[in-house]
Amino acid sequence: MFEVLIDYWPKLLDGMSMTLKLTFISVVIAGLLSLPLAILRRSKNKAFQWPIRLFVSFFRGTPLLAQLFLIYYGSGQFREELTDLGVWWFFRDPFYCALFTFALNSTAYQLEILRGGLQAVPYGEIEAGVALGMKRTLLYRTIILPHTYRIALPALGNEIILMLKGSAIASVITLMDVMGHTRRVFSQTFDISVYFWAAIIYLMITTLFVFAWRLLEKRLTRHMYYPVNNKHLPAPKALNPPKETCHVN
């Protein structure tokens, strides 16, 4: 059980850095792409709306593994065309192919999450902003986006975790991530416990991530916590309105 860890931990560590690199870069790219796309997706212009709808339903409606195969082996069939276009160097590299697939896939999911967030912004606050004569950019920066991200944050965290675990399929296109190294070590030792250590690695990464994400969530929703122990604030009495005002009739 432990021998395999002692013998092969550098490999697993190596795999971990590949997994983190893949997940981190694709999630960040997706994070940058998803916001403008989510805003365009909400526009009334059908020319923006429909291509984005198609994109989302393709990437959410098909397995990530199928997408990866399609992009990796599919692009291999069009080597000459892609060379003419000058982009073959990109598709030739398995790392870029995986990054491309994962980023697009995650964009589709994050886009839908943000769309939900955008839709849930209280309309009264936008109205108030408009009434104050705020410009569109100011409106977005100070009212819409803070709300959107606050609402979307738990779901975004979830999506990032799913992407981290989904990245385990990168080994089918020869990338040596945690899963790739694990399979390799297993084929050399036939020691099944290496899969256990791989699971521990994934668990460790997600646990750390969940903690970090929770801190971020706390920070963004700090106005929603009532500071019970703060002496300088009026006692919670203020929250309970005097009884007589409750009388109706």
Add this chain to the structure above:
Amino acid sequence: MNKNLCSLALSIIFTATPFSALHAEEATTLRIGTEGAYPPFNYFTSDGELAGFDIEIGKALCDKIKAKCSFVAQDWDGIIPALLAGKYDVIIASMFITDKRKQKVDFTQPYQKSAMTFVTEKSSKITDFSPKALAGKSIGAQGSTTQGEFLSAAYPDSDIRLYPTQDAVNLDLISGRIDAQVGDMIPMLDWTQKSEDGSCCKIVGTPITDPKYVGDGVGIALRQEDDALRQKLNEALDEIVADGTYKAINDKFFSVNILTLK
């Protein structure tokens, strides 16, 4: 109503029992694990049937030991663990007999000779296949194989890419993602000479026959406790070689005798 159901259930139980007892007494079934993704040795035909050299050898052996054959297709990565877990009794999947594998499973005597070779695109200008000359080049092979181990051990400075199946390696050699690949000699001969997509590529360099990597040939793997079965299969192998069955199957697939590679 309830009574009816009850008696129905009982009658099913009672009639079923003698049948299953009968089955146990029937001729033994030899469950054979194979990969099904390694033409021409083992592959799926267009109607989803397993076929190929390994499959026919398996059937011939079953005839000799008077057992019924059933084939199980299993991904290469898990082919030995599934044998150890008892999912099938033997592996006939063109597996090289190597020391590392011998620690986990036993092998019959070889039924093919083993060698590996480099393959490149026809237009490739690589002529020197020493580790030094191939430093920095990308070389592909199927993972969990002797080829993969060979590359990882002997070519540490090259970019080694390990694929889940041989077909995937071939695809990437055609598309030019890798500069060369290392494969088993016989399937590579078959692929480059007989298949349409393999016409892109050629066998190059000198065959790799170092027993350290290719082992002592290709054998049938079985669990270490199944000594009696191993004896039986060894005898059966001798018989099919002696009575010409082996040659007939061999000639169906290959132009050289793959037991001697001559």
